[in-house]
Every structure is written in structure tokens, then in C-alpha cells.
Amino acid sequence: MRAWPAPEFPKLPVQGPEVTLYDTSSRGRVETRPEGTAGLYVCGITPYDATHMGHANTYVAFDLLHRAWRNAGHAVHYAHNVTDVDDPLLERADKVGVDWVELAERETELYRQDMAALRVLPPQTFTGAVESIPLVITLIQQLQEAGAVYRVDDDLYFSVTADAAFGEESGLVRDVMLELFAERGGDPERAGKKDPLDALVWRAERPDEPAWESPFGRGRPGWHIECAAIALDALGTGFTVQAGGSDLVFPHHEICAGHVQVARPGERFAQLYSHAGMVGYLGEKMSKSRGNLVFVSALRNADIDPMAIRLTLLRHHYRTDWEWTDDQLFASVDTIAQWRQALALGAGAPSAPVVADVLAALADDLDAPSAVERVQTWVDQTLGRAGHLADASDPDATVAVATMLDAALGLRL
Ligand code: 5CA
Numbered sequence: 001m002r003a004w005p006a007p008e009f010p011k012l013p014v015q016g017p018e019v020t021l022y023d024t025s026s027r028g029r030v031e032t033r034p035e036g037t038a039g040l041y042v043c044g045i046t047p048y049d050a051t052h053m054g055h056a057n058t059y060v061a062f063d064l065l066h067r068a069w070r071n072a073g074h075a076v077h078y079a080h081n082v083t084d085v086d087d088p089l090l091e092r093a094d095k096v097g098v099d100w101v102e103l104a105e106r107e108t109e110l111y112r113q114d115m116a117a118l119r120v121l122p123p124q125t126f127t128g129a130v131e132s133i134p135l136v137i138t139l140i141q142q143l144q145e146a147g148a149v150y151r152v153d154d155d156l157y158f159s160v161t162a163d164a165a166f167g168e169e170s171g172l173v174r175d176v177m178l179e180l181f182a183e184r185g186g187d188p189e190r191a192g193k194k195d196p197l198d199a200l201v202w203r204a205e206r207p208d209e210p211a212w213e214s215p216f217g218r219g220r221p222g223w224h225i226e227c228a229a230i231a232l233d234a235l236g237t238g239f240t241v242q243a244g245g246s247d248l249v250f251p252h253h254e255i256c257a258g259h260v261q262v263a264r265p266g267e268r269f270a271q272l273y274s275h276a277g278m279v280g281y282l283g284e285k286m287s288k289s290r291g292n293l294v295f296v297s298a299l300r301n302a303d304i305d306p307m308a309i310r311l312t313l314l315r316h317h318y319r320t321d322w323e324w325t326d327d328q329l330f331a332s333v334d335t336i337a338q339w340r341q342a343l344a345l346g347a348g349a350p351s352a353p354v355v356a357d358v359l360a361a362l363a364d365d366l367d368a369p370s371a372v373e374r375v376q377t378w379v380d381q382t383l384g385r386a387g388h389l390a391d392a393s394d395p396d397a398t399v400a401v402a403t404m405l406d407a408a409l410g411l412r413l
């Protein structure tokens, strides 16, 4: 499907360092050294409601990775999905009495506008679950050939243990897997399954549910097979980073990897798995099902500068869990005003050290909070206590810093 328009991406006069990233699978930091084009797959929204701060936090986090790679001189293929047919979307459409296709299209369009406002670089491949059905069918056939698919009534299931590496991505013990599987859309109790963790890959048609023709009968794809098929088609195997929020570590990313690794024996799905922390609000994880939401679009409609929203997110390290409060947003509105004041001065404190430090912080496991603090030091040096030019030792400082803020942090001031 159509993505959103790309914001301008200025080229920096200096090259950033290679990016090191925490890898969920090996439980340590790994230097990403993409050979040729870097491949990034980030799991997208299920479009039954508007983009909230949790989503925005995840997409801004991996936008920092996209930017850090580009600034290090790498080309990037960013692939991204939209789960535009799935149980929660159908349930919401039913509840509010709208056609599910219309609901998905409306919320996907709002998502595009939110991402464009936040200056998130768009994916080169943006694929809906519905458009991916032919890819899903091919992948299921390959899994059948590998003997990893069985029927329960008219539904098809994937044997997770067919992947010898099952469990390596999440590193979880079985009891925790079972708990998370039940919590996150799985059906461990279903009678007829060989292993409670086996994953639905094709759901046979049910009354009043959408369905598509397939060699396995009419039905629709399961969730994990959708991302596996889209990622495999866009990026092949062994692409650089599979990413999303930490609620996707298990079962989603584990089983995506399982599908691909069984269909392509001896190959790895992704080289690294990267996960962003969860944003909470009012004491709980921000989630559509709980309804404790702060929407990007609602803030934009209230004339909040999207750059202040982005800065609020950047002030938290992407791997930490944190709680959204409006006070943090108001503080960022003030910070942006102060930074703009400094950037309007022309001359300022030396730019080369702050540019180098910010690029280094971002290449060091996307350490945006340190990058933001470093910019603040430069602003403090440039502006005296009275808010007037204090250090004018670099006549071109503000152009260089503004360009770096845009390219590295996605803040166009
Ligand atoms: N469509 C699937 C992925 S294929 C899905 O999880 N959709 S979602 O709309 O529930 O979430 C979209 C993305 O936002 C996922 O990467 C998810 O991990 C992330 N996410 C959801 N809630 C939060 C939250 N409260 N904080 C941070 N990230 C979140």
C-alpha cells in the first residue's frame, strides 16, 4: 500500500559511527555491520484505533536506527506492515457498526498523517495483511512441504517445535511462554493441537467474517505468518534487524522466525531482534484494549507541535518502560522554544563537538536521552543566562546544529 511522504533528509558533512544495538536474542549488544543495504522490519499497527504514544514511541525509536544507519553511510530497506485484517479489528468494527475495511482504511490514513507529522522516515515497502494473502499462501505451502503444518477441524496450525531454534529469540522458559501465548492472542487450550504453543496459520471461514480463496479452503491468515511472509518477501532471510515493541518478543517474533526458519532450513530469519519498551499511562501499559490512550492526532488537533511530542519520546531511552504525563510534554514545548531561540542566532558555541557527540550517542544503542542532554549543553553555552548570545566562537554553528538535529534526531526546528 501507499506509505507517507518522505520528509527531507539532509546529508551531514561528517559520517556517523557504525551502530551498536542491544539484541534480544543474544541478550547483549551487537555491532550492526550491514553488508550492502541494511534491512529493517518493524511490526506495524492493527488499525482499529488511532496511533497512541506507545506506537509513536516504538516507531520513533526505530526511526532513530534508520537515521543512524543512513548517517553511517548505509542504504536502508525499511519494510513495515499494517495488520488490516485480524480479530481485534473485526471485533471493533462490529461493535461500532462500521465496515471493517472502512475502519482499517480510515485509521491507516490517520497513522500515515501522524508518522509524517512526527517526521518518521517512511518504509520503502508498506504492506497490508490483506495484500499479503498470496505471499502467506505460498509460505504455508512451503511449511506443509516441510511437514510442519497440521489440521485442527478446518484450521491449519504450525508446529513450533519444527524449528530447532524455537525459543532462541525470546530465551523464555516454557511456563512463561504459555502464559504470554494465552495473553497475546494465542489459543493454548484449543482441543486437537499437538502442542499448546502451536500457531494458527490459516483460519477457515467463519460466519460473518471475511475470507479469501486458498488451496486450503476459504479463510484468512493467522497473525505471525503475515509478518513472516511480508518480511521474507521484502527483505529475504538474514536481514539486519527485526523490531517492534517488547510485547512482541513472544510469541510474535519467535514464531515469525520459526515460520521462516522451517521454510528455509539453515537460514536465520533476522540477524538481530530489537525491542522498544512499553509506554504506560495512568498506571498501566497504554493499550487499545484498556482504553488508557493519548493519541498523537488528538495532540496535533490541539495544536501541539509534533516536534515537542517527538522530543518527549526522545527523552526516554527506547528500551525503558515509562509513563506518559502531560507535564513532560509541556516541558518539551518549552525546550523546543528555547532551542529555536538559540538556533535563530546564527553564531554559537562550536558545532563540531556536539554533532560528533550526538552521532556517537545515537550509534551507541540509540541513546537519545544522552543526545538530547548534549544538545541542551550546547544551547546553554550558546545562550547566556539572559537568553542572549553568550558564545559566538563558531560563526556557522546554528546551521550545522540544526542540520544535525534534523538528520539524526528527526527534529526539524
Ligand atoms: N499489528 C501488530 C504487529 S504485527 C501489533 O502489535 N499492532 S499494535 O497496534 O498492537 O501495535 C503496534 C506496534 O506498537 C507494535 O510494535 C507494538 O509492539 C507497539 N506498541 C503497542 N503498544 C505499545 C505501548 N504501550 N508502548 C510501546 N509500544 C507499543
Ligand code: ZN
Residues within 6 Å of the ligand: 043, 044, 081, 227, 252
Ligand atoms: Zn508483526
